[in-house]
Amino acid sequence: MKQTTSLSKNRSRSLLSCLAAGMLFLGTWLLATSNLQAQVQPAGLSVSGQVLDEFEAPMTGVTVSVEGTTNGVITDLEGRFTLTVPNEQATLRFRFIGYQSQLLSVGSNRTFNVRLQPVVQDLDEVVVIGYGEIRKRDLTGAVSSVKTADIVKLPTHNPVEALQGKIPGMDIVRSSGNAGAGVNITIRGNRSINGDNSPLFVIDGIQGGSYNDLNPGDIESIEVLKDASSTAIYGSQGANGVVIITTKKGAAGKTKVSYDGYYGINGVVDYPNPLIGDAYLDYVREGKVAAGTYTTDEAMFISDVWNAVQANQWVNWTDLLLSDGSQQSHTVSLSGGSEQTRLFLSANYFNEVGMLANDNMERL
Structure with missing residues (x-):
């Protein structure tokens, strides 16, 4: 009995010694690994x-x-x-x-x-205002300027329509979808309930010119005067803002002949298909029933229409009335001259065919 107890105590001591040695080894290994990682990771x-x-x-x-x-x-x-x-x-x-x-x-x-290099802001660019010309760095009034490169990007017959989205505070809405339709313009909102809210147009120093007849490619720049200090020279006529249009002028040097043109097609995309056959009869019948006027299917139509329905003769009015339209513009210009005399000539042909029959616009 005493011998068995002694053996058990020896086994317990051996187990504790092995466990202590293992924990000591594990702690030493973790410490060494941490030091190694600390040495590998850069400090920056x-x-x-x-x-x-x-x-x-x-x-x-x-x-x-x-x-x-x-x-x-x-x-x-x-x-x-x-x-x-x-x-x-x-x-x-x-x-x-x-x-x-x-x-x-x-x-x-x-x-x-x-x-570091400064960002170029074109502060030396010349801007046309009511009193003459001024450099953009010296400009204090609310004036926006658009040059010819931005005007000709949009294929349109109307140079002002090309300003959509380019002038802060200027709302431009096309008056209709007809070919050659004009635009309605307001600057900084409406100022009158019943009066005209259109701005004053000044073309090459002449007030009240028609911008609809101008070729966008002949325009050098368009300035929009929006605040009181900028429009003061025009008095009450400039109460709704002023749009100054400056056309191109000849440049001294060799005579240059240039051509610019484009051609495009427009059409209706995914237009709903018209009802035909039984679907159309059901639609008309439901309307008559809802109105309380339904008697018979034949009574819903005049005789000619009912005969066509009976013969399954249907007209696709969408295809009959709508077709693909087109738009094209061709411009030839000549520029040149000397220091004393400068010349700029241009000719433009514009043609727009609308998507509706007889909806055309041609300008030369």
């Missing part, structure tokens, strides 16, 4: 530099960030910065209002000397 790379403007002056407040992260700093009074990046594959982004952003890869570089 420190990069620094200076940001200058186009005149090589230090730029304060430039945002320097790591692309794709929220890690970033701002340059100090001397345009200098210091930033920690995760690795050499990181990309730095330099941003400042009014200047073009720059992206630079870190690679093996640790110092960056960056020069």
